[in-house]
Amino acid sequence: MKNRILALAAVFALGACGGGGGQQEPTGPARLTVWIMDGSVTQDLLKTFETRYEAEHPDVDLALQIQPWDGIGERVTAALASTDAPDVIEVGNTQVAQYAASGGVTDLTARIADLQGEDWLPGLAQPGNIDGKQYGIPWYAANRVVVYNKDLFAEADIDEPPKTRDEWLNITKKLNKGGNQGIYLTGQTWYALAGFVWDEGGDLAIQEGGAWKGVLDTPQALAGMEFYQRLQALGKGPKDADEANPPQHEVFAQGKVAQIIAAPGIAARVLEVEPGFKDKLGFFPIPGKTPDKPGAVFTGGSDLIVPVASRHQEQAYEVVKALTGERFQTELAKEMAFVPNRTSLAGVLAGDEATAAMAAGAAQGRATPNTPNWAAVEATSVIKQYMTAVLTGGDPRAEARKVSESITTTLNSGS
Numbered sequence: 255m256k257n258r259i260l261a262l263a264a265v266f267a268l269g270a271c272g273g274g275g276g277q278q279e280p281t282g283p284a285r286l287t288v289w290i291m292d293g294s295v296t297q298d299l300l301k302t303f304e305t306r307y308e309a310e311h312p313d314v315d316l317a318l319q320i321q322p323w324d325g326i327g328e329r330v331t332a333a334l335a336s337t338d339a340p341d342v343i344e345v346g347n348t349q350v351a352q353y354a355a356s357g358g359v360t361d362l363t364a365r366i367a368d369l370q371g372e373d374w375l376p377g378l379a380q381p382g383n384i385d386g387k388q389y390g391i392p393w394y395a396a397n398r399v400v401v402y403n404k405d406l407f408a409e410a411d412i413d414e415p416p417k418t419r420d421e422w423l424n425i426t427k428k429l430n431k432g433g434n435q436g437i438y439l440t441g442q443t444w445y446a447l448a449g450f451v452w453d454e455g456g457d458l459a460i461q462e463g464g465a466w467k468g469v470l471d472t473p474q475a476l477a478g479m480e481f482y483q484r485l486q487a488l489g490k491g492p493k494d495a496d497e498a499n500p501p502q503h504e505v506f507a508q509g510k511v512a513q514i515i516a517a518p519g520i521a522a523r524v525l526e527v528e529p530g531f532k533d534k535l536g537f538f539p540i541p542g543k544t545p546d547k548p549g550a551v552f553t554g555g556s557d558l559i560v561p562v563a564s565r566h567q568e569q570a571y572e573v574v575k576a577l578t579g580e581r582f583q584t585e586l587a588k589e590m591a592f593v594p595n596r597t598s599l600a601g602v603l604a605g606d607e608a609t610a611a612m613a614a615g616a617a618q619g620r621a622t623p624n625t626p627n628w629a630a631v632e633a634t635s636v637i638k639q640y641m642t643a644v645l646t647g648g649d650p651r652a653e654a655r656k657v658s659e660s661i662t663t664t665l666n667s668g669s
Contacts, residue, residue: 441645
């Protein structure tokens, strides 16, 4: 190994955004920089991919860099505007439209057939297609479930997971004993909040008369926030941070937390920290208001993009092709319990408990507002700030009005 798996823990200045992307040594292989988001792939799987890819492509020297989600929007925007961008970047599927609008993302429409795009999951492919042009190539899909510690459930004499929200609250209270936390839920896990809001019949934003309007101040949305507040109070999660600060898989791996809300792939991260958890992890869908259906969840995923500034367009495309191809998709699904990007690979995880929980939740899957400006809402962290304000004693209605006005302004900016 040439020590090419680099962990990046700080926000980069513009001069460092490229991380070496596009630098080609005249007498050696082309060095391609690939940004992978923290939590998407284990270190072992990345190393396997790197070793195999370089053996099959001796003209390429891969630099796979792990990027934290915190502040990623600013870093990607700066990278796309630079002359020394990474060659391939993983981005959230809701962010593709904003990045494509900058003009810094390569149009890969002509590659769809070669990538077997007719086999892509429709819901995963659509966010990467802007005005009929494919900028984002689907990588994987996932939605959140409840990951739980089977030993702590057994110690509390809980035989089966809850089916309703009320049961969930009661069970979580019961799990709070002996120094254990019934649940570790940070104050800014806003995708979980979105599900509770949708369950109540509310939304994050709606279109009215051709314009967008933030609606977290409706009675339904406020009811979703109230449930979040009750659930979050049953643990010791920080009220002013999200699930990455500190990484919740590291907190869970300490063995004192009974439940977390996460994509099933987090199990692999837990096992990296504490291999002894191998037979202790359980999964169930986020409970709904009634037992007949699970709670609503955000169905998300990641796309891969190639910056226009990459000096290795063809070689960057080949990396994308390998990462989105059948072999790596199968490995990624099995390692991380993600949904592959292809409909033909739907049976890869048949019989897997984590995937079954995710599939049940996916039946109630929802998406964030379908507008390029939604990425700007996420970048401003106004929803996270709203949640912290309420959880630390702010008036829910007043804070909801403020965040709704902010969302309205951002979504209609430039329209």
